[in-house]
Amino acid sequence: MTVLILALAFSSLPHEAHTVLEEANTAYYAGDYALAIEQYDQLRTRFGVNSAPLFFNMGNAWRRKGDLGRAIYYYEAALAVDGRYDPARRNLQTALQETQRNLPVPPATAVQEQGFLRHYPLSPWQGVLATHFVLLLASLLFGIRYWRETTRLKWLSRLLPVVALLLFSFAVADNYFSEPPPKRAVTLQDETPVFFSMSELDSPRFLLYEGDRVLIDRLEGDWMRVHVHGGERGWARRDNLAVVDFAGI
């Protein structure tokens, strides 16, 4: 079914989209990276292509154009679409080597403020799979005990459903009550000051450099609150950073 849906989606793109892609690739190889970026962007805006390879190509074009911040932004976007897209990961690593600090992204747990669920290691999907597995074990154990007509391991046959119930409860709670993961943002300017409050009259707490990746947890008007590696946080102007948002790219 998935293959059928993908095939239908692919075949539904007009021939014009193929032409635009060819023009973009030609412009890229001709060194006209601005035109290549414009054409790639058309694929996204006009034809709704939101694939990791497209963002990867845009990252390469920005990189060749000399805009390191936007290149990193689009590589991150490619990875946001497909976290296992290795070409984007490799080019991202190469681009990060050229940033001032190669700043790591802080862990999501540094931003999320839930209690227990913050430390719960299993994702909802893993929790559901684990529940199925424990129930399967319980069924097997019951079958063995029934056919062999033994009363041994009775405690285990009672414990396994309880474990399954706990796993299932946590999976449901994690699925419905946990916050979505914090979004990443990439610094686009050479130097971006980060302030203690939403006022540029303050003296900056620290500076972000082009290509630095941060997590954001709040958006207020023209400001966003950023968290950087090392635990520092503060407010930066939105126009200095680009948010890596799959839906909003």
Next chain:
Amino acid sequence: MRCGTLIIICAAFVAAVAQAQGPVSMDVSARRVSMNEVFHISITANGSEISEPDMQDVIDAGIRLDTPSHRSSTSIQTIGGETAVTQSRTWRYPASISQEGMVTIPRISVTVDGQEYFTQPKEIEVTRTVDMGARPPDDTAELTIEDLAFIRAATDKRVVYNGEPLLLRLRLYVLDQFYVSLETPRRMPMPETHGFQTGQQWQESYSEMYAGRRYRVTELSQVLYPTTSGDLTVGAWEWQGGVRWFNSRRQPQTAARVFETNPVQITVLPLPTPRPSGFSGAVGRFDVDARLNAEHLTQGAPVRFNITISGEGNPNAISAPSLPEMPWAHFSDPEVETQQQQNSTEVQKHFSYLLTPLRAGLQEIPPVQFLYFSPESKEYVTAYGPAIPVEIQPASDSDTFVAIGGSAEEQRRRIEVYDDGLLPIITDPQVVFSVSTRPGRRLGFLTMFSPVVTLALLIATVFTLKHRRRLLRDTGYARRYYAKSTCIKRLDAATAAEDPTDSLYRALTGFIGDMLNINEAGLTSSEVEAVLSEAQVPEALRSVVVRSLKACERARYAGRGTSKEEATALCSAVRDAVEQLHELLREKQS
């Protein structure tokens, strides 16, 4: 009377002397020094306004002075409302004398509070030799302090071309006898080298005979590259150190000394003009080597092409050699690495290119050329690397690099992505237009609650198997479980039987026997009534059951056949009674 007069005269003389010397005094750190040994002259003055001491007479006396250290203190006293400020200043001059004999330090003039005062002159004995420790009887030669430790500075060339390497050697000699040691500055100062670019520096230690005595020699070597033509000077090597030795009484002796060499004059010749094109400024002697790091080349597969330029010269002046025209290959920008040989002016500079073959077949990398100026032959020389023949295998997958078509220039552009480690763009429309399904963090309802289905199946299986086992093992349960269905079948069969009353009787008693787990054989209506009464069956239902059984008994014992209507009515009554009994007894049993 005469004695009193003498005392008064002496007191007046002392007072006059004291008035002349006043608040100014001088002291020396040693009264007996060796030639060129550093000692200190300290001058102290007290007063409100104190001028600098006039040391010209001391210098005129042949005493060499160095920059003094200076110390001052101020005291403020208030007596009877009047405040007096008193200053005390001390100058400490390092001094040395280069002539043997008794030397008098003349009086030194200092102006205090507008009046000139003089220090007392002092005499110092300057000896040429130093008193050394136990010496062998045949060693009677005199040793001066300069014999204990001295320095030398020299260069390997006095005339060089601009950019030609020059080796400056600074040697420090310390006598390898009498436990002579030398205290040097923590960071050894180097001579001024204006007009030179400094290169590698290294240090060696060895032993050497000099003037019949063995010395420990520490040699500092500094490579210099002239950056401008003309007469240049390597400045004097000058620093202060302390010489230590043991005298004949085995007492440790220390003498401060200023070590100094003469400046070295260097003539720098300009390079001949006109300079050939491709000359990068390298001056010296160089060789070129070129190697491929792979024997078998494949079309489109990059390999390393390494060029090494080695020789004597300024590594900063060695630029990347010009690569010959090779349309069959693409070269990346080189990675450059410089290696300086330890304790030598030899240098190696490596240029590593990424070579990507664009065409298959037999090809050749022509000799790499490097142009430099040779001071030995006084002309510009071109060094050649070896020519490298290569055989390039065609690529197995022709759609990666080389099957693009177009000119070699376009092919170069296609593969330039390897220059900076950037992976190439994706051109395949099927890949670019693929629909990326980002897995959401939240699961759908069906996925989320799928374990409930599994759990329900598990519970159903457990109950089914347990029920099945009970049916096999619990006879009463099994009879009760099947009682109604068995009875209904028997009732259905009874209506079609020849003697329906007998079948109805047996069906009803059988049902009651199964439900109450008793033997139904031979049950009479009165026994059934007793059993139902014991099972607390209500009176009304009990009487219906008993009446039905008695009706069947009467029909059976009367010896006449039962009409079909009677049999149907009886069957219907029994069926109702069975239904009610089943409900009732099932409740009671559960």
